[in-house]
Amino acid sequence: MTQSMLIQRFIGEPGGLLKALHALQNSNTNNFLSPQDLELVSGAFGVPLAKVWGVATFYSLYSTIPRGRYIIRVCESAPCHVVGAHNILTALAKNLNICTGETTADGKFTLEVTSCLGICGVAPAIMINDTVHGNLTPESLASVLALYN
Amino acid sequence: MLIDVTIDNVCVQVPTGSSLLQAAEKAGIKIPTLCYHPDQSLKAVCRVCVVEIEGQRLLQPACTYPVFQGMQVRTNSPSVREARQTIVELMLSSHPQDCLKCPRNLNCELQSLTQQLNITQSPFPTLPREYQSDSSTFSLIRNPNKCLNCRRCVEACLDVQEIGILYSTGRGKQTIVGTALGQDLNELPCVFCGQCLQACPVGAITEVDETERVWEAIADPRKHVLVQTAPAIRVALGEEFGMPAGAIVTGKLVAALRRLGFDRIYDTDFTADLTIIEEGNELLERLQHGGTLPMITSCSPGWIKFIEHTFPDLLPHLSTCKSPQQMFGALAKTYYAKKVAIDPQDIVVVSIMPCTAKKFEAERPDMRSSGFKDVDIVLTTRELARMLKQSGIQWNDLKEDTYDTPLGISTGAGAIFGATGGVMEAALRTVYEVVTGQELEDIDFKSVRGMDGIKEAQVELGGNVIRVGVAHGLKQARKLMEDIASGTSPYHFIEIMCCPGGCIGGGGQPIPTTNATRQRRIAATYQVDKEMPVRKSHQNEAVSTLYEEFLKRPLGFKSHELLHTHYTKR
Amino acid sequence: MFYRSHVLVCTGSNCNIKGCQGITEALRRELTRLSLEQEVRLVETGCLGLCEHGPALVVYPEGVMYVRLTAADVAEVAEEHLLKGRLVPRLLQPTATVDSGYSLNMSPFFSKQKRIVLKNCGLINPDSIEDYVHADGYIALATTLDTKTPTDVIDVIKKSGLRGRGGAGFPAGRKWEFTRWATGSPKYLICNADEGEPGTFKDRLILEGDPHLILEGMIIAAYAIGATKGIIYIRGEYDLSIRRMEHAIAEARKLGLLGQNILGSELEFDVEVCAGAGAYVCGEETALIESIEGNRGEPRFKPPYPAQQGLWGKPTCVNNVETLANIPAILQHGAEWYQQIGTANSPGTKVFTLTGNIINSGLIEVPMGITLREVIYEIGGGIPEGRSFKMAQTGGTSGGCLAEEHLDIPMDYDSLAGHGSSLGSGALLVMDDSHCIIDLTKCFLKFFVHESCGQCTPCREGTPALYSIIDKLSRGLATESDMRLLKRLSRTMQSSSLCALGQTAPVPVLSALVHFNEEVEAHFKGDCPTCKCHTARGGRQSAN
Numbered sequence A: 001m002t003q004s005m006l007i008q009r010f011i012g013e014p015g016g017l018l019k020a021l022h023a024l025q026n027s028n029t030n031n032f033l034s035p036q037d038l039e040l041v042s043g044a045f046g047v048p049l050a051k052v053w054g055v056a057t058f059y060s061l062y063s064t065i066p067r068g069r070y071i072i073r074v075c076e077s078a079p080c081h082v083v084g085a086h087n088i089l090t091a092l093a094k095n096l097n098i099c100t101g102e103t104t105a106d107g108k109f110t111l112e113v114t115s116c117l118g119i120c121g122v123a124p125a126i127m128i129n130d131t132v133h134g135n136l137t138p139e140s141l142a143s144v145l146a147l148y149n
Numbered sequence B: 001m002l003i004d005v006t007i008d009n010v011c012v013q014v015p016t017g018s019s020l021l022q023a024a025e026k027a028g029i030k031i032p033t034l035c036y037h038p039d040q041s042l043k044a045v046c047r048v049c050v051v052e053i054e055g056q057r058l059l060q061p062a063c064t065y066p067v068f069q070g071m072q073v074r075t076n077s078p079s080v081r082e083a084r085q086t087i088v089e090l091m092l093s094s095h096p097q098d099c100l101k102c103p104r105n106l107n108c109e110l111q112s113l114t115q116q117l118n119i120t121q122s123p124f125p126t127l128p129r130e131y132q133s134d135s136s137t138f139s140l141i142r143n144p145n146k147c148l149n150c151r152r153c154v155e156a157c158l159d160v161q162e163i164g165i166l167y168s169t170g171r172g173k174q175t176i177v178g179t180a181l182g183q184d185l186n187e188l189p190c191v192f193c194g195q196c197l198q199a200c201p202v203g204a205i206t207e208v209d210e211t212e213r214v215w216e217a218i219a220d221p222r223k224h225v226l227v228q229t230a231p232a233i234r235v236a237l238g239e240e241f242g243m244p245a246g247a248i249v250t251g252k253l254v255a256a257l258r259r260l261g262f263d264r265i266y267d268t269d270f271t272a273d274l275t276i277i278e279e280g281n282e283l284l285e286r287l288q289h290g291g292t293l294p295m296i297t298s299c300s301p302g303w304i305k306f307i308e309h310t311f312p313d314l315l316p317h318l319s320t321c322k323s324p325q326q327m328f329g330a331l332a333k334t335y336y337a338k339k340v341a342i343d344p345q346d347i348v349v350v351s352i353m354p355c356t357a358k359k360f361e362a363e364r365p366d367m368r369s370s371g372f373k374d375v376d377i378v379l380t381t382r383e384l385a386r387m388l389k390q391s392g393i394q395w396n397d398l399k400e401d402t403y404d405t406p407l408g409i410s411t412g413a414g415a416i417f418g419a420t421g422g423v424m425e426a427a428l429r430t431v432y433e434v435v436t437g438q439e440l441e442d443i444d445f446k447s448v449r450g451m452d453g454i455k456e457a458q459v460e461l462g463g464n465v466i467r468v469g470v471a472h473g474l475k476q477a478r479k480l481m482e483d484i485a486s487g488t489s490p491y492h493f494i495e496i497m498c499c500p501g502g503c504i505g506g507g508g509q510p511i512p513t514t515n516a517t518r519q520r521r522i523a524a525t526y527q528v529d530k531e532m533p534v535r536k537s538h539q540n541e542a543v544s545t546l547y548e549e550f551l552k553r554p555l556g557f558k559s560h561e562l563l564h565t566h567y568t569k570r
Numbered sequence C: 001m002f003y004r005s006h007v008l009v010c011t012g013s014n015c016n017i018k019g020c021q022g023i024t025e026a027l028r029r030e031l032t033r034l035s036l037e038q039e040v041r042l043v044e045t046g047c048l049g050l051c052e053h054g055p056a057l058v059v060y061p062e063g064v065m066y067v068r069l070t071a072a073d074v075a076e077v078a079e080e081h082l083l084k085g086r087l088v089p090r091l092l093q094p095t096a097t098v099d100s101g102y103s104l105n106m107s108p109f110f111s112k113q114k115r116i117v118l119k120n121c122g123l124i125n126p127d128s129i130e131d132y133v134h135a136d137g138y139i140a141l142a143t144t145l146d147t148k149t150p151t152d153v154i155d156v157i158k159k160s161g162l163r164g165r166g167g168a169g170f171p172a173g174r175k176w177e178f179t180r181w182a183t184g185s186p187k188y189l190i191c192n193a194d195e196g197e198p199g200t201f202k203d204r205l206i207l208e209g210d211p212h213l214i215l216e217g218m219i220i221a222a223y224a225i226g227a228t229k230g231i232i233y234i235r236g237e238y239d240l241s242i243r244r245m246e247h248a249i250a251e252a253r254k255l256g257l258l259g260q261n262i263l264g265s266e267l268e269f270d271v272e273v274c275a276g277a278g279a280y281v282c283g284e285e286t287a288l289i290e291s292i293e294g295n296r297g298e299p300r301f302k303p304p305y306p307a308q309q310g311l312w313g314k315p316t317c318v319n320n321v322e323t324l325a326n327i328p329a330i331l332q333h334g335a336e337w338y339q340q341i342g343t344a345n346s347p348g349t350k351v352f353t354l355t356g357n358i359i360n361s362g363l364i365e366v367p368m369g370i371t372l373r374e375v376i377y378e379i380g381g382g383i384p385e386g387r388s389f390k391m392a393q394t395g396g397t398s399g400g401c402l403a404e405e406h407l408d409i410p411m412d413y414d415s416l417a418g419h420g421s422s423l424g425s426g427a428l429l430v431m432d433d434s435h436c437i438i439d440l441t442k443c444f445l446k447f448f449v450h451e452s453c454g455q456c457t458p459c460r461e462g463t464p465a466l467y468s469i470i471d472k473l474s475r476g477l478a479t480e481s482d483m484r485l486l487k488r489l490s491r492t493m494q495s496s497s498l499c500a501l502g503q504t505a506p507v508p509v510l511s512a513l514v515h516f517n518e519e520v521e522a523h524f525k526g527d528c529p530t531c532k533c534h535t536a537r538g539g540r541q542s543a544n
């Protein structure tokens, strides 16, 4: 399916523009919204490119820079904070040898921090793409990351 | 229905649906505002205008809050004063306060606010921003570091001009008005009209300042410096010196330019008359020989850039006539140079324009038909005012002066080029008489005047009915273009001005330019016309002489070489 | 078919995270091995609430819950309990013992709860509309359509005293009335499932555990206010919720519960799902509307209110998931029944999510008016690792920080408001004495700096300014005038921000200053009692 067919069905729907951006980002191998993607949405929805850009840069689930195959998102809100989210972030950064916002050299992982993911029942928690991993300790991270090998 | 509202113990009656801001004005209180703009939708984002309403826990923005019967309002209570002050201090916390270097110094809404609220510094930790300033164009400089996120420019670009170059981007502290993908303006279909600049309360968008280059040229003894003034300058420049909007200052303008040291003071109205002759003949040519219709005027460079980007397939509809500014430049370095026997290389043409896009127009590669750059430097009305202020010339003391001949001779038809509908009216005055050979009795085409978005008229020309349409502001222009594209346009001839109100409302005019000031400048423009002894372009003797001595005939070889141009798809 | 036992396995996101998939498969294998398929029915269900202890399963009719299971444990449970009828004490939920009572209903975690909204969560298969109907689902809708006019419905809801569960606590009946009488068509009903409040995951678990309950509530609401179009705006991260809800909508359409002539009546109503894209502020109702319209999620100024001019300028009613989930029960049992639960000004139950330093973190539903102490110590099981209680924050990040002396405050809208906090979305964050209040405050502020929509000056510029003053304090560098400035800034943000995000961002800071004054003073002098902050006198630098 071409990119423009992918978003066709969202035109005129409630929340359609956001859905189109989601669909394009998901189908992009670098997990981001490329300038071409944004232009496509601008044309299809009849919305100025600057506005599409404004929307894409407003929501944190969208990225306008290329990312790795797996996006690791570490919650840094209070519920995770008080049970040691910071240690998880530090351990992840060390383990992957990247800083927050960066992508590993092999293009596999991108490390991001995020506000609460609604999985505080098992805090500290992270999401890797759509999968949640909870009750983490710095020690248990290695086995979680190993799942993505 | 009228509603009773008490504001700071003063009772006023206002119509239902009024905002608190309007009610307060009636009570003799000007509530400070920032994101509020009289011609725009309400935004309520700056929060400077908050006031206390009895019975409400929170302060409310006066700009949006609707009045209700029996409302009790306090606009200067301790909590209002504290909030207002804190909000302005917060604005300052991320604002580079380099007023001394800022083009908006002394005409800045943030400055006025700090002055009104007696704020001398912000107690907040300064969190400076480090955005790149965009000086990629010949017209505008955008410095996001000064932006207060009021979004007035966004509305000007998106809703008035319907282009949408600027939009809010990012979130939280990173929120800033910017462009798609953070691109520079010269990479975008920005038309450089400067309506964003007109809307901006501060110095976040400014014109490219060329005053220094003019000072240099004037000071250079080898240079013969000509200045031309656009029709819209004489009804606006006075505002820069405290005169009311719509003051007619033609005589003082000429006197001031002479005092600055220009060698000749000429008038773009002269080439406006010339434009009518060329363009009128082009129209007749197209009408008679089945050329592309409707024909569209081409004197507004923002408009030209817009159609090149947005409707490239409609370019054949554009008149090939250059704008009056460029016709002037081309003639100055050919006809005039020869006449006064000065090497065109030593002639500097400066134009005073109400427009930021004119700076870009002068740089277009096709604007060198004299063999030199036809127009060397373009100043906006504001830049000219800046030079006058620098020079210490006392505006009030200036004695009126008159334009030099021959390129300063013009008619009322040239003068009305500055207002929306003016080019059309001037053209009709001439075309009618040329075609019918009869004198036009009522030369005032009132139906094409005024601030309505789209205006139209019909004239009978020797048995044929000619339909004309006028649009100003690119949102309106787009509508007419869409009709042409879909084959439903009823017109033969269309005038389009990029800026609302025409050139008198251009991006280079004194700030503020609102619809109210536009109205006044328009009225003044027609007053200028009315007071002119000659009011039809084809009766401009200097223009006739020009044809006899130099151009020979309209649309002739020389005209094509010097006065006509072509357009590029972008 | 008659089953001797039902085994419910939690497949809520939290348990999914912990590997309930493996549990289900193991159990299915065991049932086959022991030839119990005809006797024991395996039900994959929504969250049971004890997320901390997942993966979990419950055996009915005994109501025995086994927690923290591995695949090997499952074999033991099957062999011992299901085959031989003997408990497996080692795997029982933490507060139950063989002697003190093992049934769910006897354990304080469940006995203190009153489940209206969560009544089916954990008991039915959320992907089966039949299960929902078996549990008396859609009965309230059918009888309402049969016996009540829309105004009757509004009257019942008004009388029940139900207040919005999304944070502001606005009376639901009145909001419906405004929308009903507003002019304009079509009218929209929006279910707010954006749930971005840190520490809140109740809406997600309701969506995942009992999607039809929300649909039923929405259809009744639509009938009452005259809405023909419904939208459920679900947080973009809530993948499973979105899938379950879309499935439920499809099922409901098939049975004629959505679309035209619902249940043979005149009622026309359909529902669509919209997904968010990661912006806390989109939970604010007008920002949510902007987001649905495809814009940046920036709150609108009010008035006009959504009931007058909402989605696409039409009358719109926005209700929280939990608010809507209360509707069927109220109509089924009556306003009087509902009013008897909870307190006079805050009738009914409230779903809370327990997070932080607490033994039973997870999801609970309790009558309004229960005390913090009961929730934390009896239901929540107290503070882990032998530490002691230091602070509880109700209402999410914009709620107040409460100290030991507040433990006996009843949890209802007005009592909490009286102590500078709020019920908010039902988040309850507990912090033990090893943590620093200033460090925590910084964490809150960081959230607001990031999540402010950036539209209005007090919030866009104010949140980072607040953060930098608190940061200074945490370093022991704050001056008297900084503290005065902090208060002035807070007052301005509260009074003048455009939406409740900016208006409430200073709340946790101000309450911390009051309720933990000693600790603040210590920082002021350059000391961090818990050594979390990098103060002038040394100590550890925290993440922020």
Ligand SMILES: Cc1cc2nc3c(=O)[nH]c(=O)nc-3n(C[C@H](O)[C@H](O)[C@H](O)COP(=O)(O)O)c2cc1C
Pocket: C163, C164, C165, C166, C167, C168, C169, C170, C172, C175, C192, C193, C194, C195, C196, C197, C280, C281, C282, C283, C284, C285, C286, C318, C319, C320, C321, C323, C324, C499, C500, C501
């Ligand atoms: C910043 C902010 C975030 C909010 N987030 C949510 C949310 O996630 N879910 C919700 O139901 N309401 C949220 N609200 C409250 C909504 O604006 C609105 O009051 C609510 O959805 C109304 O539903 P109710 O009357 O049923 O409570 C939020 C409000 C603010 C100011």
Ligand code: SF4
Pocket: B095, B096, B097, B098, B099, B100, B102, B103, B104, B105, B106, B108, B109, B110, B111, B146, B202, B203, B204
């Ligand atoms: S924008 Fe105004 S306040 Fe800012 S530097 Fe310029 S003159 Fe000064």
Ligand code: SF4
Pocket: B146, B147, B148, B149, B150, B151, B152, B153, B154, B177, B196, B199, B200, B201, B202, B204, B205
């Ligand atoms: S650039 Fe000027 S007009 Fe535009 S948002 Fe910023 S301050 Fe306002």
Ligand code: SF4
Pocket: C281, C298, C299, C451, C452, C453, C454, C455, C456, C457, C459, C460, C497, C498, C499, C500, C501, C502, C503
């Ligand atoms: S208070 Fe904050 S979130 Fe709300 S409108 Fe203002 S900037 Fe946006």
Ligand code: FES
Pocket: B032, B033, B034, B035, B036, B043, B044, B045, B046, B047, B048, B049, B050, B061, B062, B063, B064
């Ligand atoms: S002028 Fe009212 S909020 Fe900006």
